[in-house]
Amino acid sequence: MDRDESWTVIAEQRRAVADLLAGLTADEWETPSLCAGWRVRDVAAHVAMAPQPPGTLTMAAEALRAGGRFHRLNHDLAVRYAARPTADLVAELREHAGSRRLPAVTNYRNMLFDVMVHAQDIAVPLGRRLSMPPEAAAAGATRVWTMGWPFWARRRFRGIRLTAIDTDWSVGSGPEVSGPIEALLLLLTGRAAALPRLTGAGLSRCR
Template sequence: MNRDESWTVIAEQRGAVADLLADLTDAEWDIPSLCAGWRVRDVAAHLALAPQPPGPFTMAAEAIRAGGRFHRLNHDIAVRHASRPGADLVTELRQHAGSRRLPAVTNYRNTLFDVLVHAQDIAVPLERPLVMPIRAAAAGATRVWTMGWPFWARRRLRAVRLVATDTDWSAGAGAEVRGPIAALLLLMTGRRAALPALSGPGAAQW
Protein backbone atom coordinates (compact mmCIF):
# COMPACT_ATOMS: atom_id res chain seq x y z
CA MET A 1 0.00 0.00 0.00
CA ASN A 2 1.27 3.47 -0.81
CA ARG A 3 1.25 6.46 1.53
CA ASP A 4 -2.13 7.86 0.50
CA GLU A 5 -3.83 4.45 0.64
CA SER A 6 -2.40 3.88 4.09
CA TRP A 7 -3.61 7.24 5.38
CA THR A 8 -7.08 6.54 4.01
CA VAL A 9 -7.25 3.31 6.01
CA ILE A 10 -5.88 5.03 9.13
CA ALA A 11 -8.62 7.66 8.93
CA GLU A 12 -11.30 5.02 8.36
CA GLN A 13 -10.13 2.93 11.30
CA ARG A 14 -10.03 5.93 13.62
CA GLY A 15 -13.57 6.77 12.59
CA ALA A 16 -14.72 3.18 13.05
CA VAL A 17 -13.22 3.06 16.54
CA ALA A 18 -14.96 6.34 17.42
CA ASP A 19 -18.28 4.90 16.24
CA LEU A 20 -17.71 1.74 18.29
CA LEU A 21 -16.86 3.72 21.42
CA ALA A 22 -19.69 6.21 21.14
CA ASP A 23 -22.31 4.19 23.04
CA LEU A 24 -20.16 2.35 25.58
CA THR A 25 -21.31 2.10 29.17
CA ASP A 26 -19.03 3.32 31.95
CA ALA A 27 -18.20 -0.30 32.78
CA GLU A 28 -17.26 -1.10 29.17
CA TRP A 29 -14.77 1.77 29.06
CA ASP A 30 -12.86 0.05 31.87
CA ILE A 31 -12.81 -3.48 30.41
CA PRO A 32 -9.25 -4.80 29.98
CA SER A 33 -8.16 -4.55 26.35
CA LEU A 34 -6.06 -7.13 24.50
CA CYS A 35 -3.05 -4.94 25.23
CA ALA A 36 -1.76 -6.17 28.59
CA GLY A 37 -2.22 -3.63 31.37
CA TRP A 38 -4.34 -1.28 29.23
CA ARG A 39 -8.08 -0.70 29.60
CA VAL A 40 -10.32 0.07 26.63
CA ARG A 41 -10.21 3.75 27.61
CA ASP A 42 -6.39 3.73 27.71
CA VAL A 43 -6.13 2.32 24.19
CA ALA A 44 -8.72 4.83 22.98
CA ALA A 45 -6.69 7.64 24.55
CA HIS A 46 -3.53 6.36 22.83
CA LEU A 47 -5.29 6.39 19.45
CA ALA A 48 -6.72 9.86 20.11
CA LEU A 49 -3.27 11.20 21.00
CA ALA A 50 -1.44 9.74 18.00
CA PRO A 51 -2.30 12.64 15.64
CA GLN A 52 -1.71 15.27 18.34
CA PRO A 53 1.68 14.28 19.80
CA PRO A 54 3.27 16.22 22.67
CA GLY A 55 6.13 18.59 21.83
CA PRO A 56 9.79 17.63 22.35
CA PHE A 57 10.12 19.26 25.76
CA THR A 58 7.01 17.52 27.06
CA MET A 59 8.25 14.20 25.68
CA ALA A 60 11.64 14.71 27.31
CA ALA A 61 9.96 15.34 30.67
CA GLU A 62 7.74 12.28 30.20
CA ALA A 63 10.77 10.15 29.33
CA ILE A 64 12.51 11.20 32.53
CA ARG A 65 9.36 10.46 34.53
CA ALA A 66 9.19 6.99 32.95
CA GLY A 67 12.84 6.28 33.68
CA GLY A 68 13.66 6.10 29.98
CA ARG A 69 11.40 3.06 29.47
CA PHE A 70 9.46 3.47 26.23
CA HIS A 71 6.57 1.15 27.10
CA ARG A 72 6.13 2.82 30.49
CA LEU A 73 6.17 6.27 28.86
CA ASN A 74 3.61 5.21 26.26
CA HIS A 75 1.36 3.67 28.90
CA ASP A 76 1.54 6.54 31.36
CA ILE A 77 0.77 9.22 28.77
CA ALA A 78 -2.24 7.24 27.57
CA VAL A 79 -3.56 6.59 31.08
CA ARG A 80 -3.37 10.27 32.02
CA HIS A 81 -5.18 11.25 28.83
CA ALA A 82 -7.76 8.52 29.47
CA SER A 83 -8.91 10.26 32.66
CA ARG A 84 -11.11 12.60 30.61
CA PRO A 85 -14.71 11.64 29.75
CA GLY A 86 -15.14 8.96 27.11
CA ALA A 87 -17.22 11.34 25.01
CA ASP A 88 -14.21 13.66 24.76
CA LEU A 89 -12.02 10.82 23.48
CA VAL A 90 -14.63 9.97 20.85
CA THR A 91 -14.73 13.62 19.77
CA GLU A 92 -10.94 13.74 19.48
CA LEU A 93 -10.82 10.57 17.41
CA ARG A 94 -13.38 11.97 14.99
CA GLN A 95 -11.87 15.44 14.88
CA HIS A 96 -8.37 14.15 14.08
CA ALA A 97 -9.27 11.05 12.07
CA GLY A 98 -7.91 12.48 8.83
CA SER A 99 -4.84 14.11 10.36
CA ARG A 100 -1.48 13.05 8.95
CA ARG A 101 0.47 14.53 11.81
CA LEU A 102 2.96 12.10 13.33
CA PRO A 103 5.22 11.89 16.38
CA ALA A 104 8.81 12.52 15.31
CA VAL A 105 9.88 8.96 16.16
CA THR A 106 7.51 7.10 13.83
CA ASN A 107 6.10 7.00 10.28
CA TYR A 108 2.85 6.22 8.48
CA ARG A 109 3.73 2.51 8.07
CA ASN A 110 3.97 2.13 11.83
CA THR A 111 0.84 4.21 12.37
CA LEU A 112 -1.06 1.91 9.99
CA PHE A 113 -0.42 -1.30 11.90
CA ASP A 114 -0.72 0.54 15.22
CA VAL A 115 -4.29 1.65 14.53
CA LEU A 116 -5.24 -1.73 13.02
CA VAL A 117 -4.02 -3.66 16.05
CA HIS A 118 -5.29 -1.23 18.67
CA ALA A 119 -8.71 -1.16 17.04
CA GLN A 120 -8.88 -4.91 17.65
CA ASP A 121 -7.51 -4.44 21.19
CA ILE A 122 -10.73 -2.53 21.82
CA ALA A 123 -13.23 -4.41 19.65
CA VAL A 124 -12.41 -8.02 20.56
CA PRO A 125 -12.90 -7.84 24.35
CA LEU A 126 -16.06 -5.79 23.81
CA GLU A 127 -17.29 -8.52 21.41
CA ARG A 128 -18.09 -5.90 18.80
CA PRO A 129 -16.88 -6.84 15.30
CA LEU A 130 -14.63 -4.30 13.61
CA VAL A 131 -13.34 -5.27 10.17
CA MET A 132 -9.60 -5.08 9.52
CA PRO A 133 -9.05 -4.43 5.78
CA ILE A 134 -7.12 -7.32 4.26
CA ARG A 135 -4.65 -5.33 2.15
CA ALA A 136 -3.89 -3.03 5.06
CA ALA A 137 -3.45 -5.99 7.41
CA ALA A 138 -0.98 -7.56 4.96
CA ALA A 139 0.99 -4.32 4.76
CA GLY A 140 0.99 -4.11 8.55
CA ALA A 141 2.10 -7.72 8.88
CA THR A 142 5.00 -7.17 6.49
CA ARG A 143 6.08 -4.10 8.44
CA VAL A 144 5.92 -5.87 11.81
CA TRP A 145 7.75 -8.95 10.48
CA THR A 146 10.65 -6.90 9.10
CA MET A 147 11.06 -4.15 11.71
CA GLY A 148 12.50 -5.92 14.76
CA TRP A 149 11.87 -3.80 17.89
CA PRO A 150 9.48 -3.65 19.69
CA PHE A 151 7.82 -6.95 18.71
CA TRP A 152 10.79 -8.98 17.40
CA ALA A 153 8.23 -11.09 15.53
CA ARG A 154 10.75 -12.75 13.22
CA ARG A 155 12.83 -13.80 16.24
CA ARG A 156 9.93 -14.93 18.43
CA LEU A 157 8.27 -16.88 15.60
CA ARG A 158 11.44 -18.18 13.97
CA ALA A 159 10.31 -21.82 14.25
CA VAL A 160 7.14 -21.38 12.19
CA ARG A 161 5.98 -20.36 8.74
CA LEU A 162 3.03 -17.99 8.78
CA VAL A 163 0.57 -18.39 5.91
CA ALA A 164 -2.48 -16.18 5.37
CA THR A 165 -5.62 -17.99 4.25
CA ASP A 166 -7.39 -14.92 2.86
CA THR A 167 -4.60 -13.22 0.87
CA ASP A 168 -1.27 -14.01 -0.75
CA TRP A 169 1.02 -13.45 2.23
CA SER A 170 3.50 -15.67 4.03
CA ALA A 171 6.67 -15.31 6.08
CA GLY A 172 9.14 -17.45 7.96
CA ALA A 173 10.21 -21.07 7.73
CA GLY A 174 9.21 -24.09 9.78
CA ALA A 175 5.97 -25.69 10.94
CA GLU A 176 3.06 -23.98 9.22
CA VAL A 177 0.65 -21.68 11.03
CA ARG A 178 -2.37 -20.74 8.92
CA GLY A 179 -5.06 -18.16 9.50
CA PRO A 180 -6.61 -14.90 8.34
CA ILE A 181 -4.05 -12.13 7.88
CA ALA A 182 -5.71 -10.13 10.67
CA ALA A 183 -5.11 -12.99 13.12
CA LEU A 184 -1.50 -13.35 11.97
CA LEU A 185 -0.91 -9.64 12.56
CA LEU A 186 -2.35 -9.93 16.05
CA LEU A 187 -0.14 -12.97 16.72
CA MET A 188 2.97 -11.11 15.56
CA THR A 189 2.17 -8.23 17.91
CA GLY A 190 1.73 -10.56 20.89
CA ARG A 191 -2.06 -10.85 21.09
CA ARG A 192 -2.99 -14.37 22.17
CA ALA A 193 -6.61 -13.68 21.29
CA ALA A 194 -5.58 -14.55 17.73
CA LEU A 195 -4.89 -18.21 18.58
CA PRO A 196 -8.43 -19.61 18.09
CA ALA A 197 -8.36 -18.40 14.48
CA LEU A 198 -5.07 -20.18 13.71
CA SER A 199 -4.46 -23.75 12.61
CA GLY A 200 -1.69 -25.95 11.24
CA PRO A 201 1.15 -27.96 12.82
CA GLY A 202 2.92 -24.88 14.13
CA ALA A 203 -0.14 -23.65 16.00
CA ALA A 204 -0.07 -26.65 18.33
CA GLN A 205 2.81 -25.15 20.34
CA TRP A 206 0.56 -22.48 21.92
Protein backbone atom coordinates in the same frame (compact mmCIF):
# COMPACT_ATOMS: atom_id res chain seq x y z
CA MET B 1 0.15 -0.09 -0.02
CA ASP B 2 1.37 3.39 -0.82
CA ARG B 3 1.33 6.39 1.53
CA ASP B 4 -2.07 7.76 0.48
CA GLU B 5 -3.74 4.35 0.64
CA SER B 6 -2.31 3.79 4.09
CA TRP B 7 -3.55 7.14 5.38
CA THR B 8 -7.02 6.41 4.00
CA VAL B 9 -7.17 3.18 6.03
CA ILE B 10 -5.82 4.94 9.12
CA ALA B 11 -8.61 7.52 8.91
CA GLU B 12 -11.24 4.82 8.38
CA GLN B 13 -9.99 2.85 11.37
CA ARG B 14 -10.02 5.91 13.62
CA ARG B 15 -13.62 6.66 12.64
CA ALA B 16 -14.62 3.03 13.18
CA VAL B 17 -13.09 3.09 16.66
CA ALA B 18 -14.92 6.34 17.44
CA ASP B 19 -18.23 4.84 16.31
CA LEU B 20 -17.69 1.77 18.50
CA LEU B 21 -16.67 3.82 21.53
CA ALA B 22 -19.64 6.16 21.20
CA GLY B 23 -22.01 3.34 22.10
CA LEU B 24 -20.17 1.95 25.12
CA THR B 25 -21.45 1.90 28.66
CA ALA B 26 -19.39 3.30 31.52
CA ASP B 27 -18.42 -0.23 32.56
CA GLU B 28 -17.32 -1.14 29.04
CA TRP B 29 -14.92 1.80 28.97
CA GLU B 30 -13.18 0.21 31.98
CA THR B 31 -12.91 -3.26 30.40
CA PRO B 32 -9.36 -4.68 30.23
CA SER B 33 -8.13 -4.48 26.64
CA LEU B 34 -5.91 -7.01 24.87
CA CYS B 35 -2.93 -4.93 26.05
CA ALA B 36 -1.93 -6.12 29.50
CA GLY B 37 -2.51 -3.37 32.05
CA TRP B 38 -4.44 -1.16 29.62
CA ARG B 39 -8.18 -0.55 29.82
CA VAL B 40 -10.33 0.13 26.76
CA ARG B 41 -10.27 3.76 27.92
CA ASP B 42 -6.46 3.83 27.88
CA VAL B 43 -6.16 2.34 24.40
CA ALA B 44 -8.75 4.79 23.12
CA ALA B 45 -6.74 7.64 24.60
CA HIS B 46 -3.56 6.34 22.95
CA VAL B 47 -5.24 6.23 19.54
CA ALA B 48 -6.75 9.69 20.05
CA MET B 49 -3.36 11.14 21.02
CA ALA B 50 -1.48 9.84 17.97
CA PRO B 51 -2.43 12.69 15.58
CA GLN B 52 -1.92 15.31 18.31
CA PRO B 53 1.32 14.25 20.01
CA PRO B 54 2.87 16.16 22.92
CA GLY B 55 5.72 18.54 22.13
CA THR B 56 9.39 17.61 22.33
CA LEU B 57 9.95 19.11 25.78
CA THR B 58 6.88 17.38 27.19
CA MET B 59 8.00 14.07 25.73
CA ALA B 60 11.49 14.51 27.18
CA ALA B 61 10.07 15.19 30.62
CA GLU B 62 7.74 12.19 30.36
CA ALA B 63 10.64 9.97 29.25
CA LEU B 64 12.59 10.98 32.32
CA ARG B 65 9.58 10.26 34.51
CA ALA B 66 9.28 6.81 32.91
CA GLY B 67 12.95 6.08 33.50
CA GLY B 68 13.60 5.86 29.77
CA ARG B 69 11.31 2.83 29.42
CA PHE B 70 9.34 3.21 26.18
CA HIS B 71 6.41 0.99 27.15
CA ARG B 72 6.07 2.74 30.51
CA LEU B 73 6.14 6.11 28.74
CA ASN B 74 3.38 5.05 26.34
CA HIS B 75 1.29 3.60 29.15
CA ASP B 76 1.60 6.57 31.49
CA LEU B 77 0.82 9.12 28.77
CA ALA B 78 -2.27 7.15 27.74
CA VAL B 79 -3.56 6.68 31.28
CA ARG B 80 -3.28 10.37 32.04
CA TYR B 81 -4.97 11.33 28.79
CA ALA B 82 -7.68 8.73 29.42
CA ALA B 83 -8.88 10.76 32.42
CA ARG B 84 -10.62 13.06 29.93
CA PRO B 85 -14.40 12.69 29.47
CA THR B 86 -15.15 9.80 27.17
CA ALA B 87 -17.22 12.05 24.90
CA ASP B 88 -14.10 14.18 24.36
CA LEU B 89 -12.03 11.15 23.34
CA VAL B 90 -14.67 10.13 20.81
CA ALA B 91 -14.91 13.67 19.45
CA GLU B 92 -11.13 13.94 19.10
CA LEU B 93 -10.92 10.66 17.22
CA ARG B 94 -13.47 11.93 14.73
CA GLU B 95 -12.02 15.43 14.49
CA HIS B 96 -8.47 14.22 13.80
CA ALA B 97 -9.30 11.04 11.87
CA GLY B 98 -7.86 12.42 8.64
CA SER B 99 -4.83 14.08 10.20
CA ARG B 100 -1.44 12.99 8.89
CA ARG B 101 0.47 14.43 11.79
CA LEU B 102 2.80 11.92 13.43
CA PRO B 103 4.78 11.61 16.64
CA ALA B 104 8.44 12.30 15.90
CA VAL B 105 9.55 8.71 16.56
CA THR B 106 7.31 6.92 14.04
CA ASN B 107 6.07 6.90 10.43
CA TYR B 108 2.90 6.14 8.50
CA ARG B 109 3.82 2.45 8.04
CA ASN B 110 3.96 2.01 11.80
CA MET B 111 0.82 4.08 12.30
CA LEU B 112 -1.06 1.81 9.90
CA PHE B 113 -0.56 -1.39 11.87
CA ASP B 114 -0.73 0.48 15.19
CA VAL B 115 -4.26 1.77 14.66
CA MET B 116 -5.52 -1.53 13.22
CA VAL B 117 -4.13 -3.57 16.11
CA HIS B 118 -5.36 -1.13 18.74
CA ALA B 119 -8.82 -1.17 17.18
CA GLN B 120 -8.86 -4.92 17.85
CA ASP B 121 -7.44 -4.40 21.34
CA ILE B 122 -10.65 -2.52 22.05
CA ALA B 123 -13.16 -4.52 20.01
CA VAL B 124 -12.20 -8.12 20.79
CA PRO B 125 -12.59 -8.08 24.61
CA LEU B 126 -15.91 -6.27 24.18
CA GLY B 127 -17.18 -8.95 21.80
CA ARG B 128 -17.52 -6.42 18.99
CA ARG B 129 -16.44 -6.77 15.38
CA LEU B 130 -14.30 -4.20 13.57
CA SER B 131 -13.18 -5.13 10.08
CA MET B 132 -9.53 -4.91 9.08
CA PRO B 133 -8.89 -4.54 5.32
CA PRO B 134 -6.84 -7.61 4.26
CA GLU B 135 -4.45 -5.64 2.05
CA ALA B 136 -3.77 -3.17 4.86
CA ALA B 137 -3.40 -5.98 7.40
CA ALA B 138 -0.89 -7.68 5.08
CA ALA B 139 1.11 -4.45 4.79
CA GLY B 140 1.03 -4.12 8.57
CA ALA B 141 2.10 -7.73 9.09
CA THR B 142 5.01 -7.30 6.68
CA ARG B 143 6.10 -4.16 8.50
CA VAL B 144 6.00 -5.91 11.90
CA TRP B 145 7.85 -8.94 10.52
CA THR B 146 10.71 -6.83 9.16
CA MET B 147 11.07 -4.06 11.75
CA GLY B 148 12.71 -5.80 14.71
CA TRP B 149 12.08 -3.79 17.91
CA PRO B 150 9.71 -3.80 19.75
CA PHE B 151 8.12 -7.06 18.55
CA TRP B 152 11.13 -9.01 17.24
CA ALA B 153 8.62 -11.10 15.28
CA ARG B 154 11.09 -12.71 12.88
CA ARG B 155 13.16 -13.94 15.85
CA ARG B 156 10.20 -15.01 17.99
CA PHE B 157 8.62 -17.04 15.18
CA ARG B 158 11.83 -18.51 13.76
CA GLY B 159 11.19 -21.99 12.39
CA ILE B 160 7.50 -21.38 11.66
CA ARG B 161 5.78 -20.51 8.39
CA LEU B 162 2.91 -18.07 8.74
CA THR B 163 0.35 -18.09 5.92
CA ALA B 164 -2.77 -16.01 5.42
CA ILE B 165 -5.87 -17.74 4.06
CA ASP B 166 -7.63 -14.58 2.86
CA THR B 167 -4.85 -12.73 1.04
CA ASP B 168 -1.54 -13.50 -0.65
CA TRP B 169 0.83 -13.27 2.32
CA SER B 170 3.27 -15.67 3.94
CA VAL B 171 6.61 -15.47 5.74
CA GLY B 172 9.06 -17.81 7.41
CA SER B 173 9.76 -21.50 6.94
CA GLY B 174 8.91 -24.63 8.88
CA PRO B 175 5.67 -26.03 10.32
CA GLU B 176 2.79 -23.88 9.13
CA VAL B 177 0.41 -21.68 11.06
CA SER B 178 -2.44 -20.32 8.95
CA GLY B 179 -5.48 -18.14 9.41
CA PRO B 180 -6.97 -14.76 8.53
CA ILE B 181 -4.34 -12.07 8.01
CA GLU B 182 -5.80 -9.94 10.80
CA ALA B 183 -5.29 -12.81 13.26
CA LEU B 184 -1.71 -13.22 12.05
CA LEU B 185 -1.08 -9.50 12.56
CA LEU B 186 -2.38 -9.78 16.11
CA LEU B 187 -0.17 -12.82 16.69
CA LEU B 188 2.93 -10.99 15.40
CA THR B 189 2.24 -8.12 17.80
CA GLY B 190 1.91 -10.43 20.80
CA ARG B 191 -1.86 -10.81 21.13
CA ALA B 192 -2.66 -14.34 22.34
CA ALA B 193 -6.33 -13.70 21.54
CA ALA B 194 -5.44 -14.48 17.92
CA LEU B 195 -4.62 -18.14 18.66
CA PRO B 196 -8.18 -19.57 18.49
CA ARG B 197 -8.47 -18.27 14.92
CA LEU B 198 -5.29 -20.01 13.75
CA THR B 199 -4.53 -23.61 12.78
CA GLY B 200 -1.56 -25.69 11.71
CA ALA B 201 1.27 -27.89 12.85
CA GLY B 202 3.28 -24.92 14.13
CA LEU B 203 0.56 -23.61 16.40
CA SER B 204 1.81 -25.38 19.53
CA ARG B 205 5.13 -23.52 19.18
CA CYS B 206 3.29 -20.18 18.92
CA ARG B 207 1.60 -20.83 22.24
